[in-house]
Amino acid sequence: MALDIEQSYPLNNSPSKTGRLRSGQVGPAFSTGVLGRLVRGGVQNVVVRYGSIIALAVLWQVSATAGWINPAVIPPLDRIWDALVNGFVNGPLWRDVAISLQRAGIAFAAAVALGIPLGLFMGGIRVVERALDPILQLLRQTSALALYPVFILLLGLGETSKVFVIFWATLFPILLATIGGVKQADPKLIEMARVYGARRSHIFRSVVLPGALPQIFVGLRLSATTALLLLIAAEMIGANSGLGFQVMNAQYNFQIPLMFGAILLLAALGLVANSILETLQKRLCRWAPAKA
Amino acid sequence: MTTATQTLRGEVTVRDLSKTFNINGRALNVLSSVNLHIRGGECLAIVGASGSGKTTLLRILAGLEEADEGRVLIDGQPVHGVGTERAVIFQEPRLLPWRTVIENVAFPLEVRGLSRDEARKHARRYVQLVGLTDFVEAYPSQLSGGMAQRVGIARALAIQPEILLLDEPLGALDAMTKLTMQEELARIWREEKVTMVIVTHDLEEAIYLADRVLVLPKEKGGRIRTIEVDLLRPRNRSESGFVKLREELLSEFGLH
Numbered sequence: 001m002a003l004d005i006e007q008s009y010p011l012n013n014s015p016s017k018t019g020r021l022r023s024g025q026v027g028p029a030f031s032t033g034v035l036g037r038l039v040r041g042g043v044q045n046v047v048v049r050y051g052s053i054i055a056l057a058v059l060w061q062v063s064a065t066a067g068w069i070n071p072a073v074i075p076p077l078d079r080i081w082d083a084l085v086n087g088f089v090n091g092p093l094w095r096d097v098a099i100s101l102q103r104a105g106i107a108f109a110a111a112v113a114l115g116i117p118l119g120l121f122m123g124g125i126r127v128v129e130r131a132l133d134p135i136l137q138l139l140r141q142t143s144a145l146a147l148y149p150v151f152i153l154l155l156g157l158g159e160t161s162k163v164f165v166i167f168w169a170t171l172f173p174i175l176l177a178t179i180g181g182v183k184q185a186d187p188k189l190i191e192m193a194r195v196y197g198a199r200r201s202h203i204f205r206s207v208v209l210p211g212a213l214p215q216i217f218v219g220l221r222l223s224a225t226t227a228l229l230l231l232i233a234a235e236m237i238g239a240n241s242g243l244g245f246q247v248m249n250a251q252y253n254f255q256i257p258l259m260f261g262a263i264l265l266l267a268a269l270g271l272v273a274n275s276i277l278e279t280l281q282k283r284l285c286r287w288a289p290a291k292a
Numbered sequence: 293m294t295t296a297t298q299t300l301r302g303e304v305t306v307r308d309l310s311k312t313f314n315i316n317g318r319a320l321n322v323l324s325s326v327n328l329h330i331r332g333g334e335c336l337a338i339v340g341a342s343g344s345g346k347t348t349l350l351r352i353l354a355g356l357e358e359a360d361e362g363r364v365l366i367d368g369q370p371v372h373g374v375g376t377e378r379a380v381i382f383q384e385p386r387l388l389p390w391r392t393v394i395e396n397v398a399f400p401l402e403v404r405g406l407s408r409d410e411a412r413k414h415a416r417r418y419v420q421l422v423g424l425t426d427f428v429e430a431y432p433s434q435l436s437g438g439m440a441q442r443v444g445i446a447r448a449l450a451i452q453p454e455i456l457l458l459d460e461p462l463g464a465l466d467a468m469t470k471l472t473m474q475e476e477l478a479r480i481w482r483e484e485k486v487t488m489v490i491v492t493h494d495l496e497e498a499i500y501l502a503d504r505v506l507v508l509p510k511e512k513g514g515r516i517r518t519i520e521v522d523l524l525r526p527r528n529r530s531e532s533g534f535v536k537l538r539e540e541l542l543s544e545f546g547l548h
Contacts, residue, residue: 192386195354195374196400196451206399210390287390287431 075257080264083257093246097265100235100242103159104227107166111223115171116216119178123212124204129179140176144169145233152238162234169230170223177219181212214288217281224273228266243269301367302377302454302487304330304353309362311348322348324513326362328506332454335481335488337498340508341545346491347459349508353489354380354457366455376404379448381458385440387432387447394419394428397446404451418446421480438469442476449484456481458490462497474500478526495541499534500527507544517544 057077063069064076071079087093122129148165155161185208193203235244243262250259306328313320322345330336340346351357353364355374363370366377379400387396397418398411406414419428422442432440441461448456461477462470474497481488481501492498498505499521507517519541523533542548 188382188384188386189388191356192380192382193399193403195356195378195380196403197374197376198403202403206402207388210388213390285390287433 072256075260079257080260083255084261084265087246087258087261092241093262093265096241096243096246096262097269100231100244101269103163103234103242104166104231107163107230108170108223108227110163110167111170111174111227112220115174115219115223116178119175119216120182120204120209120212122175123179123182124208129183136172136175140172144230148234148237157238162231162239165234166227166230170227173222173226174216174219177222178212178216181215181219182208184215185211214281214285217277217285221274221277221281224277225270228270228273232266301332303332303367304328304455304487304489305365305368306349306353307363307365309349309352309359309364311345311352311357311359313348323352323359326516328516330487330489332367333485333487334504335490335502337502337505338489338491338508339493339495339498339505339541341510342493344508344510346508350380350457350459350489350491353455354378356380376451377454379451379453379456381441381444381448381456381461383460383463385432385437385444387440387443389432392429392431393424393435393443396432396443397450400447400451415446415450418450419443421449421483422446422476436469437465438473441465441473445477445480449480449486453486455487455489458488458492460491460493463493470494470497475526477501482525495538496529499523499537499541500529505541507541519544 060074061077064071064074084093122132144165147168148161151161151164151168155164189207189211190203193207198206231242232244232247235242236248239245243266246262247259247266250256250262306326309323309326309328310321311323313322322343326349338346338349348357352359355371355378358372365371366375388399391399394412394415397415398406398408401411401414402408416428419425422445424439424442424446427435427439432443435443441464445461458477462473465473477488477490478501488501490498490501495505502521505519505521507519509515509517519537521537523531523537527534539548
């Protein structure tokens with residue numbers, strides 16, 4: 001077997017596995033050194049990754065308590081934390097988080113449910129894409145917020161118009177990413193599948209769709225960010241509940257710590273949403289390196 | 293699909309084949325009245341200067357391109373389009389990056405309607421045949437160029453084709469890997485008893501692998517030359533007969 005030449009190639013074949021194998025092979029005299037290096041490496045990783053955010057938090061806390069900045073405008077973090085805890089225990093924050101999640105969730109789910117199938121359809125059939133592209137370009141260039149008054153006129157000031165404006169804004173990133181992903185399918189792979197007698201539907205399922213998946217995820221993550229953005233905007237205009245409403249309301253009532261609390265909560269929601277999608281992407285696209 | 297019948301099958305006849313491409317409104321004649329007969333189980337190499345239409349000829353045999361005139365017969369039957377008795381190996385391995393080695397080899401079997409498990413079971417034999425047993429669960433991004441091409445070869449063999457069509461299959465590999473892979477192809481051809489048609493620009497590769505080397509003319513309407521490679525297998529690249537044939541082929545291209 002003429003494999004010897006091939007074996008000189010570096011193989012990134014499941015690095016974790018080979019890594020474990022190697023550390024099992026080294027002698028005991030080495031292992032403490034390896035362990036030490038691992039720990040030091042781990043600490044270094046944490047510092048590099050989270051050092052800046054820790055430094056920012058410390059700077060914030062110190063400058064607010066020392067009075068370098070006006071604590072009435074930018075309160076120290078412990079007071080923000082207290083306001084948040086108080087808001088959850090005694091106040092309406094649970095309800096606000098729930099209603100915000102509901103609005104963004106329904107809108108995002110609807111955008112996924114419509115955007116991905118429609119995108120697959122439009123990307124898969126050239127004529128459809130060409131026919132609908134002008135409308136799509138026009139609609140996506142129109143700011144969803146500019147259309148919000150229209151939606152209010154049509155759907156009223158209730159939940160529907162809020163959900164709809166978020167849905168509107170989240171639909172386009174998903175739709176365009178899906179179309180793009182499908183259109184970018186590698187013609188050489190499609191030809192390969194054709195050689196083996198694969199029919200159109202089979203090619204679509206087993207070549208085009210998996211190839212489009214990383215791109216679709218880019219759209220999903222962009223949409224999740226957009227959903228939260230629009231959520232706040234919609235809740236700041238004519239709502240009486242939700243995190244966006246809390247930010248505005250706390251500011252009106254000069255509950256500055258609560259205002260910052262709500263803002264930080266929104267940031268946390270964004271991070272959670274993104275990390276859920278990232279995990280899903282890693283699981284579904286194991287073969288491709290996850291792009292930021 | 294016993295090996296006994298396979299040795300006889302996979303016979304290719306090409307009759308009066310012509311192909312003209314239309315490039316920016318200008319007609320470009322690539323093949324004109326090509327006649328060709330390939331015996332079942334033979335290994336034929338097609339060489340020619342770039343633009344001589346060797347890849348086009350192979351693509352027509354594969355059914356990926358349609359001829360303007362003429363016919364292709366396989367085992368006496370005219371063929372149109374792709375068919376499961378033929379498999380193509382391209383210059384790039386064309387593996388599905390989201391599938392592991394074994395899943396890539398199993399792919400054409402799934403296309404044929406085998407269940408995932410059946411396809412995998414069957415594919416394993418061909419992964420073994422190309423020496424990648426240790427890499428069944430590796431993804432294409434984890435393979436070297438040579439290994440990826442082996443997977444492509446295993447995938448083509450997995451459908452047990454009568455005819456293997458190779459379009460510069462080793463053209464993208466480094467010199468050392470290329471030599472190893474030539475030996476691999478010679479072994480596979482011997483063991484699997486398929487008809488092999490290989491387009492290459494490497495004359496040594498053509499002599500090493502083929503029973504006959506077809507030299508496509510540079511100028512259109514020129515005569516197609518055929519050179520019999522009457523050397524014992526496994527072949528030795530430095531043996532005098534080999535070197536003589538190499539010189540003969542080189543002079544076909546006006547080179548020495």
